Amino acid sequence: MKSQIRDVGGVRVMDLDGKITIGSGDVQLRQLVDESLNAGKSNILLNLKGVSHIDSSGIGEMVGCFTTLARKGGKMKLLNLTQKINDILQVTQLITVFDVFENEQDALASFK
Numbered sequence: 366m367k368s369q370i371r372d373v374g375g376v377r378v379m380d381l382d383g384k385i386t387i388g389s390g391d392v393q394l395r396q397l398v399d400e401s402l403n404a405g406k407s408n409i410l411l412n413l414k415g416v417s418h419i420d421s422s423g424i425g426e427m428v429g430c431f432t433t434l435a436r437k438g439g440k441m442k443l444l445n446l447t448q449k450i451n452d453i454l455q456v457t458q459l460i461t462v463f464d465v466f467e468n469e470q471d472a473l474a475s476f477k
Contacts, residue, residue, distance in 0.1 A: 366390035377406040382415030385423030398430040407439025408476050414445035444472050
C-alpha cells in the first residue's frame with residue numbers, strides 16, 4: 366500500500382492506494398495512525414479511492430484505529446469508498462460505525 370499524507374486545517378488526510386491486507390497494508394495503516402497521533406493529529410480522514418482490495422485484517426485494523434483515535438479524543442472518517450469496500454462495510458454493518466463521505470470538502474467540514 367502506498368500513501369500520501371497531507372494536513373488540511375486540523376485534519377490529517379491520508380490518500381491510500383493499493384491493498385490493505387494481512388501482512389502489508391494493515392500494518393502500514395496502524396503505523397500511519399500512530400505517527401499521526403505522535404504528531405498531535407487525532408482527526409484523520411482516510412481517502413480510500415485508490416484502495417483496490419481490503420481483507421478482514423484490513424477491516425479489523427480500520428476498526429482498531431477508529432477505536433484508538435476515539436479513546437484519544439479524535440475521529441476517523443472515510444472518504445471515497447470503492448464499491449467493494451462499501452459492500453464489505455454494509456455486510457458487516459460497520460457502515461453504521463464510520464462516517465462516510467463522497468466529497469472531501471463535506472468530510473473536512475464535518476470535523477468542526
